Amino acid sequence: xxxxxxxxxxxxxxxxxxxxxxxxxxxxxxxxxxxxxxxxxxxxxxxxxxxxxxxxxxxxxxxxxxxxxxxxxxxxxxxxxxxxxxxxxxxxxxxxxxxxxxxxxxxxxxxxxxxxxxxxxxxxxxxxxxxxxxxxxxxxxxxxxx
Amino acid sequence: xxxxxxxxxxxxxxxxxxxxxxxxxxxxxxxxxxxxxxxxxxxxxxxxxxxxxxxxxxxxxxxxxxxxxxxxxxxxxxxxx
Numbered sequence: 001x002x003x004x005x006x007x008x009x010x011x012x013x014x015x016x017x018x019x020x021x022x023x024x025x026x027x028x029x030x031x032x033x034x035x036x037x038x039x040x041x042x043x044x045x046x047x048x049x050x051x052x053x054x055x056x057x058x059x060x061x062x063x064x065x066x067x068x069x070x071x072x073x074x075x076x077x078x079x080x081x082x083x084x085x086x087x088x089x090x091x092x093x094x095x096x097x098x099x100x101x102x103x104x105x106x107x108x109x110x111x112x113x114x115x116x117x118x119x120x121x122x123x124x125x126x127x128x129x130x131x132x133x134x135x136x137x138x139x140x141x142x143x144x145x146x
Numbered sequence: 147x148x149x150x151x152x153x154x155x156x157x158x159x160x161x162x163x164x165x166x167x168x169x170x171x172x173x174x175x176x177x178x179x180x181x182x183x184x185x186x187x188x189x190x191x192x193x194x195x196x197x198x199x200x201x202x203x204x205x206x207x208x209x210x211x212x213x214x215x216x217x218x219x220x221x222x223x224x225x226x227x
Contacts, residue, residue, distance in 0.1 A: 034227050049153055051219060054203035079226065091227060111227055117205065119219075120226035121153035132154050135223030 001067070001075055003059045005050060007082040012089060019076050019094045026073045028100035030107045032093050038086035042127040048081040048090070051119035055079075062113045066095070069109065069146075070102040077110060079120065112142045147212075149180070151190070152221035155197065158190040173199050174208045176218060191220075198223055 002019075012033055020029045036046045063075045072095050079091040093110045097103040114120075122133040149164045156162050170176035181188045191197070199206050200219045212218070 051150070051152055051200070051203070051221070054200055054219070057203055058205075115227035116224055118226040119152070119200070119221065119224055121222065122225045123153070132222065133225045135225050140223075 001063045003056055003063060004078045005055050006080055009089060010078055012092060015092060016094060023073055023096045026096040027098050028103040029094060029096045030103040032107050032111055034090040036084050036086050036088050036090055043086050043124060045125040046084045047123040047125060049121045050081045054119050058118045059114060062110060062117060066106040066109050070106040072097045072102055072106045109146055115139045147215060148217045150219040154222055155190050155220050159186055170212055172212060173210050176212060196222060
């Protein structure tokens, strides 16, 4: 398991390659990447706050739960905090398994859980002002399928 | 005990952390004590359904006993990913 919470950006290709390269006997690697969107136009920044200490333990717990539910050989969760601008990478997950179904499902599980169970909060800073992003009911509902 | 605030809860209260001496038995009792401090606390804790709580960095609920908790954090629903 590789859990990282950091301010600096990351190289998606390099991370995916390094993750794939350290697997043995895994036939599948799935990656997901989240990117800052500027849906309305006018986004100056996305500020991400987190709870140091709890963030790392919550992400570790979510990754361990994924490893209990699916046959995955490894998982990576990398999530940024601080001030980001449109089109910057926010986070990524990667999972490795012998067959692709486990890696796909575990990656979706990681995403669903870290959206509403890892202590991150997003604030959008736009030309019109700033506001905290509200949690969406769909994100909470998504947990019920697991 | 340390009481931490994040996101708009921190903004509404005006600082990220309080050190409190309390005999509150549950999270809800602690919230009542905080509400009584000042208007900005009452405003931050006006609607508990809009808040989440962690006790010693584990997600918890408002009826949870505090026991020997060293750190309680209040924040809005999380928006990671």
